[in-house]
Amino acid sequence: MQFFSFLGRNRCVPPITSCLLFLKITAFLIIVATLQIHAKGVAQTVRLDISNGTVTALIKDVQRQTGYAFLFNRSDIEGLDAVSISIESDDIHEVLTESLKGLPLDFLVKEDQKVVVLKRNESKLKRERLLKGLQQQPTVQGLVVDTSGTPLPGVTVSVKDRANMVTSTDLNGRYVLQVPDGAVLVFTMVGYQSVEIEVGSQRQIDVVLEMSSSLLDDVVVVGFGTQKRRDVVGSVTSVSPGNLKVPSSNLTSALAGQAAGIIAYQRSGEPGQDNADFFVRGITTFGTNTNPLILIDGIELTPNDLARLRPDDIQSFSILKDATATALYGARGANGVILVTTKQGKEGPAKLSFRFENSMSAPTQTIDVADPVTFMKMHNEAILTRDPLGTILYSQEKIEMTEAGKYPLIYPANDWKKMLFKDYTMNQRSNLNISGGGGVARYYVAGSFNRDNGILNVDKRNNFNNNIVINNYDLRSNVNINLTKITELIVRLSANFEEYRGPLRGGADMYNLMVHSNPVLFPAYYPADEDFQYAQHILFGNFNNSKINPYAEMVRGYKEKSRSQILAQLELKQGLDFITKGLSGRGMLNISRLSQFAVNRAYNPFYYEISRYNRLTGDYKLFESQIGTEYLGYGELASEREQYSSFYFEGSLNYARDFGKHNVSTMAVFQARETLTANAGSLQLSLPSRNVGLAGRTTYSYDSRYFAEFNFGYNGSERFDKNNRFGFFPSAGAAWLVSNEGFWENIKPVVNNLKLRYSYGLIGNDQIGTAIDRFFYLSEVNMDDPGRRAVFGQEYNTYYNGITINRYANPYISWEKSYKQNFALELGLWNDLSVVAEYFTEKRDNILMTRSSIPSTMGLTATPRANVGEASGKGVDMMLEYQKSWNPDFWTSARANFTYATSRYDVFEEPEYNEPWRSRVGLSLNQVTGYIAERLFVDDAEAAGSPPQYIGTSEYGGGDIKYLDVNRDGRITEADRVPLGHPTVPEVVYGFGVSMGFKGFDLSVFFQGAARQSFWIDAAGTAPFINEAQILKDYADSYWSEENQNVYALWPRLSPTLNSNNVATSTWFMRDGSFLRLKQAEFGYTIPQRLSERWSMSNLRFYLSGTNLLLFSKFKMWDVEMAGNGLGYPNQRVFNLGVNLSIN
């Protein structure tokens, strides 16, 4: 097969790939089918007529008639007397009691699971006791409905304090449960207020559940366990997984504005590179690690792993913000904790839920560049305005001919954007999950497949696809097994596989190249002319063989990357009531492996240039200026090869018990973690990273009114010297539920909930240096440094590599510490509206920083560091939720979040500046400093007469930026730099939205915004003509020229070289990063149940949704959320069509 074919083979996906895809999906469906193990059964009448039959025959008969499964040991029923029985009854208890009379067999009927357990028992006494016990455990059944009378499926019905006696209501809201004597039944469901009912002698208990707006009874996932919302003392925000379901394969892109306390923003829309940056309560350290700790099912993972998590699989998503909430994670909790748990199976028939989405994705905004003719004119102008004797690059002939549009191969005018990118692309996502189980085991199995495409063009003449394609497969299986009544084993397996294919240089770089490629020197490619008619390759254009042809760069090859991550987790829960009531233990073991590799396949392009042409006829001659290859070369990308393994163990003891009105719980956790990285790059980095810790929590509450909590973490990290290795991080908090006081009764109808909380504590952070700087207590010496090589010998071939010190040892470096304080007010009004408002302060000390007091005359090759920095932060976060069902057909809800977080340097080692404004102390950690631009110089004379500007070394004059001499010393130097604008990380992030439903229709919109943020246009990166940069349209429309001497023009005087005076960080290119955008809108329709049931589905919903639909901002050049990264891969606007169905 010829590699190149001009016959137009245009197959983006080779047949083998699509075949594989098909196989993968089929495999999925087979798994689904086999999991359908539960059949529905209805109580039936049993007729038995057996004389002298075996027990086995009896069992078979009953099994056949009732559908009950029998569990027994074969040895138990061997050698028993024959059975003679004749009975007709619809009660299986009666049937079995009569049949097995006189035999040493006990039986136990589990009606809800349709299981009969048979067990041999010789002891008459014991047998009698068992029978008695059975009689004492009557069955209770009933119906659960909501206030409108609609039956509620999926309500958890449990016996209080008996974890293993639990069931849930079926589709019709019905339940059946065996209960012991004196039991109290608890009915719980997320979103509804729990109800507790004493059983007494009742056998039929029907319940009405009210919607809870205060969420007080929600279970909140906190560190190493769960708590009732009512009992929580610390600061924990829960995000409903539903709110994270956005039409994107990246979960992090949904975070902004969804949770009080999260500062998040997204700077790129490139598939696979579009993680949003997110911080819990802002950034309060200038150390290395500012990321929150991310725990998925208790395992520390990375933002990349969070990004790949499917919202469908999420049971709970919590953000732990203050000291008491995070103290248990003493070592890593300083930047906040994000806790995610995945779904678990519930007892009941298999429930299948399937979702499929197809999205259309297109940039929210693209960058416009000036047309090629303007480009040439302005380039000539740039040369002449700086040097009137300079040589212009584009002749008048070329400009005129280009303008006329004649002979586009000789006078090319490329629209690289059009050549390189499509207008939109299509992405698909699907997710399938099944859950269910019986009394012994419950399962949740989910699989999903996502496909994300980039918007790059593909050349039809290549037989490979260079566009970005990411196929991501995810498989998750959570199984809970009751080993005994008090022992539960949980096995969680999850695997994520990602196949990436994309351009050699990555998508963002292609965008960069689009703007940084000359549009007029050469066309993307020439058609094969007579001389080269036999060429088997594309005749790419070039100029002097020294330019980058972006089209050639894009289509000359592709990169393939494969990533897989597998996690296996085993958790054992053991009730220890036999030691003391209320005690239980838990152990968890987790092993995960990540592996990734990448290869490049590319050919070297053949470049052609025009050697001579006739401007009248348009005839031209090509010559080959670079001989390429017609075959693909290959390269392994060692830097993208990644292998990572981690091991985690956690063991805990819990104790929880009520003593009348006193409620006490305590917990101790031991944890150990080890991670290893292959391809680490150096000996020190190749060593395992280890953490151990002991953490504890004690809570006490009195009468559900007063709550107190004490937490501690005692952690060790391998990064520090032996003497400074362990840190102790205690915290404490208290809460007062005012609305539970007796005197509140009268106010309750209006203020149904009022709670005050306070916490204070200490948290540590051991990830204080970059990954390269691991062991601060050791010096890092390179005994073989080629960078300090000395050469000797007459032939210069004797050489010795040098010995250099990359780090000086400092045994005193230890934990960064964070002191967090939190005040909170929770308010519930009219049962519809709930408000949580929190005020927090934080103080960090021991922040690692590079010593700046050491002069260079010391001659150190590495600057020592020490824990000397201090910073503080404070802020407010607020959450407001409103829910109302006006009638059974119409409901509304609204929610709003607001986070304000600010930070400041408290102690920062810096030179003693004469100018107070140069000190960082008191400024935000993300504050930028720079010059104050007054305007552009009117002319050279003014520039010469103004204070000299020592900013870089470029000459400047009329039309260049004039800066303010802040310290009035008659010159512009470093000393005139002042803090500019707002921090680069937004201080305010907020979101608000409303949802409503009417009958089957639902509609929701969600707005998200950020404020108090500044960013800078990258003046050096966008400077026209520098690195072949094109002229941004906005620059072409507004720049200082000798004809139009606008001293407030957007772009200063043109220059063919980088003018360091103009590109310095200054107010000239500072922009306001505030924005408000319509982040999400969704319209859905659920097919009425009577219809969907006819198609044996329990639920069928279609929906249309969109992301990034509208944007309000003062900044117009590109999507403002990308801030300074404007030439990167643009953020995407997505229109999405989806279907969601579930089958019981």
Next chain:
Amino acid sequence: MKKFRIILLAAVSCLTGCGNWLDVVPDGVATLDMAFNSRKQALKYLATGYSYMPKNGGADDPATLGGDDIWTRRTTHFSNRFSLAGLDISEGLQNASAPVLPRWNRMFEALRVCNTFLENVDLVPDLPAWEREQWTAEAKVLKAYYHFCLVQMYGAIPLVRENMPVDADVYAVKVQREPVDECFNYIVQLLDEACQGDMLPTIVLDPASDYGRITKPIALSLKAKVLVTAASPLFNGNNDQATLRNHDGTPLFNTEFRPEKWEAAMAACKEAIDICHDAGIMLYKFEDAANRYNDTTVLNVTLRNAFNSRSSSEIIWANTQMISTPTSGGMIHASMPKLNPAYVNSNDICKWLGMPIKIAEMFYTENGVPLNEDKTRNIGDLYNLRTAQAEDKLYIRQGRTTVDMHFDREPRFYAWVGFDGGVWFGAGQYNDKDASSLRYLGFKIGETDGTEGQGNWTGYIPKKFIPYEAQLNAINNISSLSYAWPIMRLSDLYLLYSEAINEAEGPNGANSSELFRYIDLVRARAGLKGVKESWNAYTNNQKYNTQAGMREILQRERMIELSFEGQRFWDIRRWKTAPNEYHTPLMGWNMMVSTIDGTEEEVNKLMYQPQLLLKQEFGIRDYFWPIRTSDIEVNPNLVQNIGW
């Protein structure tokens, strides 16, 4: 409760055990002590000290593009291959917030390495005593050299006699600058310590592996240069720097002229010359063993090889840490013309480095005297056109028309300066019997180096950088031997000696014969007659009779002999003649000629119009580099140099 206690105890003991689990670092992680565990490692550490040697002759050397002898235009095509930072100095853009091509940090790092070596070299167990002595002496010479490099650039500096510990007190590390006399004394003291006895070898015994390491001639030549510098007007009785004082009032420059400094310099030069002679170092002469070339060619090759041949016998100290290479980024690549018509399309070989007209005029006439003093020449004719005749054919291509000033110049001009029509011996063509077969430079349209807008903007190429065998062997590839940049040549030392005698005693003092002997040795090698003979015969004055006149002659001789080698930059500062030199603006011929079609006469008329390239200025502040503002902010005890 008891059970709880047991559990708690177990947990605590488990954690204690975990303390060891956290010890992940195995024994045997490298520490600095290992550098002194064996001779082999210690040698690497000594080499680390060498690796800091400033890279003279290259983009990182301020003397390359930062002075007034080499100029190029800022083009991205070139700056992608060769850093043009030096131009910032030449264009007067030096500044204190981000000094251009500073040496401050690197040299202090280097001094720390030298001191660490000196502190620990005694610990190396398997090092023989003689070698320990030699290495100690080498480290001391390096230490002296690095101090000297700093003094040249910054004037008074803080001396690093010993290393301060890394965790030294924050006040102790804030050192002060020490007076220049103190600095020079310390540098000389170090060199004297290194030159004691036979610690250093006189000649490199194993040149295959040790060439480039410090020898006694190197140490003594460096000492000579240091003392000449210390005695020169910049450091000896300089009133301009009188106001430069530490915060406590200590003056950093001695304003009193001390003639004994010149006497010490004179003695040091003599001592250095003697040991160089002992070591067999002598002025280079090309050996035409096969007798292939005529005398003109032999002289031409001699002069070119003296600087850029690795076998040159007059090189005292070659910087093997700075190899001039024919590859991109090297000096050969930066100045090489195409010469060969076969590769006229090469766009990577663009003779970027040029030199201004004033440097071309600096060279003597064939009579060994300056152009403006040669009574046989009419100064008004210099820019008139003249056509090369048969007698010029080995220097200027016969029949080519060029300006009068290119005719009848001294052999060094033809050996070291390339110009339009100038013959370029070598580069693949060696038959001097047939002058028309030799390569020559052609800047005009259609000629080998006449491509539009490519490189050279002055009309002159510093040919000295390019070995005579160097030639293009593929479209963008140069084949050439590389060479280590000479830090010190014997002719340099000779001229220092003559200069020191003249300054100490005048031209007619006790050592008068020595004075003229050494300068005349250099002139004779360049094919010129002695100073007295030349001046008597071809000028109307005998300025060699006065100290000032002789100074002028010596300075001119030095600037010619050491042209383009990075010496002029420092010499004119040391002599304090820089303001005068910079006063002459940088001019070049009209190189747009390469785009103009026309008759030869028309083109020549257009080309030989001097064009202003750059007007330079030189003030008191330009004698020394600024100390980076941030360094002063960290250590306010450092005072800034005057004017920054």
